[in-house]
Amino acid sequence: MIMKRILAATTASVLALAVSQALAADLEMANKIRHEGLYQSEVLHTLEYLTDEIGPRLTASPQMTAANQWTLKQLQSWGLKNAELHPFEFGRGWSSSASSIALTAPRAVSLHGIPVAWTPGTNGPVAGDVMMFDVNTEAELAQYAGKLRGKFLMMGEDLKIEPPNTIIFERLGSDKLNKLKDSEAGARPSYESAMTKALRASRKQAYQFNKALSAFLVKEQVAGVIYRSSRQGGLVRVFGKSHKIGETFGVPAIIIEQEDYGQLLRMLDRKEQPQLTLDIKAQFHDDDKNAYNTIAEIPGTDKNAEVVMVGAHLDSWHASDGAVDNGAGVAVAMEAVRILSKLKVKPKRTIRIALWSGEEQGLYGSRAYVNDFLASRPMPTDPAEKALPRYLWSSPGWPISPKAGYDKLSVYLNMDNGSGQFRGIYTEGNVAVKPVFTDWFGPYMDLTSGTVSPRSTGGTDHESFDDVGLPGFQFIQDPLDYSTRLHHTHIDSIDHVIEDDLKQASVIMAGFLYEAAMSDKKLPRKPMPTPASAVQQQQQDLDSQKEQRKAELEAKRTLESGQL
Ligand SMILES: [Zn+2]
Structure with missing residues (x-):
């Protein structure tokens, strides 16, 4: 009887624990975010200004300068603090x-x-x-x-x-989402570029030609x-x-x-x-060889000054207005912080927004930000190699040297796969974040599939963070007609943007930011990246130790059999 009671009590407490874990997300705040983001949205207005009023935003062009100035002013008008432009060297x-x-x-x-x-x-x-x-x-x-x-x-x-x-226009079906969910972790343990020597040689030849x-x-x-x-x-x-x-x-x-x-x-x-x-x-x-990232924040209340970040690239190509690449991501990131600012949240961690420049020419803005504040890597020592574009360097630069901000950053969240709604998130092989993200999707599961994929995805600014071992993530988005028709083409205009998709993405982005800013712990990280050569060396060392032991054993056996 006593045994039974203890068992019942244990079961109840296990259940209670499970429920409290399942409800770790701040559900009342989730309702407020949803209300502001779905029914009092300003996301389309923001995108209209960026695309119809300012237009294309080629890095370091006068229109990009206008976009930097406008986003700075707009974020300040919503109550964000410490708004500033972060310069980095770009060129013409x-x-x-x-x-x-x-x-x-x-x-x-x-x-x-x-x-x-x-x-x-x-x-x-x-x-x-x-x-x-x-x-x-x-x-x-x-x-x-x-x-x-x-x-x-x-x-x-x-x-x-x-x-x-x-298919020109696509929303992800359950088959594709399940594939993403069940796929193997696509982590790159060495974090080295996958480019082979032959490919690098041919690209270098093309560059020099x-x-x-x-x-x-x-x-x-x-x-x-x-x-x-x-x-x-x-x-x-x-x-x-x-x-x-x-x-x-x-x-x-x-x-x-x-x-x-x-x-x-x-x-x-x-x-x-x-x-x-x-x-x-x-x-x-040529009056200014710098380009600029727009930065602003909702300051955190905790003294140890930890940070969560949201970002998207503000620059675009010049063919059209850069509506889905990536005005949409910018409008959603801005809307997410507007929602939180309007709700007068008092986050423990600082919520910082970064609107990058130079993404289209090779992630220049986010790389410069990471390099200036989070972690740096040595440049090539050979002057000839240093003069080449980064993608032609034979090594990304080792070791990684963490800076003051490195330990303070919990997470960077990115949107840059067109204007489609969020169907889930890629974890970049950081499988330990899965239960956390699943929890954060919880209050919005009527709006999204909430697929958490172990896979990595490439080609945009979260990579600048992931490359130095920081948790940087890109959401899984409905493809719509992003890569089939709009990506870098002359029809990347606001005509092809669906407002409800942007509202949905803004709500989930705001929800994620809030939870990231309030959670007890920072997000788990992957181990610090090491060069592939170090991984190979470790393997070789183990192999040679094994060979050594085998040889010793053989020798011992020979000796023993000789003695017999
Ligand atoms: Zn883009």
Whole structure:
């Protein structure tokens, strides 16, 4: 009987513990966040200002400066404190105020093109013949000496447009979400770039060829170069040449629709000698070689000054308004802190928002922030390697040296996979955070699938944190038509944004931030990253110890059998 009672009491207390653990999230606050975020939302208004009023926000362009200033002011007006711009060295600013490209012979057709970022303008309309220029190595350039003056060069081989075979617009079904949930942890134990030696060598060759190409085209007085868009269906998907001082591409360059490009190719095939007129107005802005991240915070109440962070990149490409890449992420991050500020939360940890610049050129802003405040890594010692872009370095730099902010940061949360609602979160192989995230999704499970995936995802600013062993996470978002049509194309405008998705994401982002700021402990971290070579060395040491023991055992046995 007594035994039974003890058992009952134990069961009850275990149950109570389970319930209290399941309800660790602040449910009343969750209701307030939901109410403010769903019924008094300002997220679309924020995005409208960024896209329709300011427009494209190419890193270090005048419009990006305007966006930095506006976000700073807006965050202050919502009551955020310590708002400031964090500078980092970037290079040249660039903008284009107008451009046109037209076929003038064998017939007159207006073409659709957008200049390549960080390339010069034309100084008025320029006319010339079109010719094919399919060259990939420095050695091949010589054969064109003296043949290119005043010509427009088509950059790239033959093109065949395949029938589209992908779904244009997608929401994640349970099959895909389950796959994400059940997949193996995609941790990179060494945290070294997955690039192989061969791939790095070929990328380095391409980088160096691009420099030689620019010098050659200038010397040969080429009129301009024509690239084809990497998307079909009339979408012009843009990119940029080097933004570094002293590395500017020398001749005007424009990206045109695949279908226009195909037309020019067929005319060349038929020997109809197409002629073009190109007019690009482009400006470089060299008054400031820095770019800036916008930073602001809701100060925490605890004395030990721990921090939770939310972020998204404020810069965009220049083809359109950067609505889903990544105005959406910025609007959601801003809305999340607006909601919390409006609710007058008193977080234990400081809640800090960071709106990055230079993401599109290689995570410059978030890397600079991590390097300045959280953890630094040594630069390459070889001056030739140091002069190369970071992605071509043979090592990310070891060891990692933590700075004052390193131990204070609990978590960094990022949104940059388009404007789709949150369906879950990637844990970057940090499997121990799963129960925590599952708990934080709890009050919002009617709005989301709350999938917690062990997998890693790449390509955006949470990587700058993860790379130095800090917990940085990107949400799993509905893909919508982000990568099929909008990513870096001329139709990345607010027309393609769904307000309810942004509201949902804002509510969950605010909920996560609040819980992260209030929880008893900081989030668990993965072990400090070590170089792959160290991991391999450890394995080799173990292997040789094993061999050693085996040899000793063999020797002993031989000895024993000899004695017998
Ligand atoms: Zn982006």
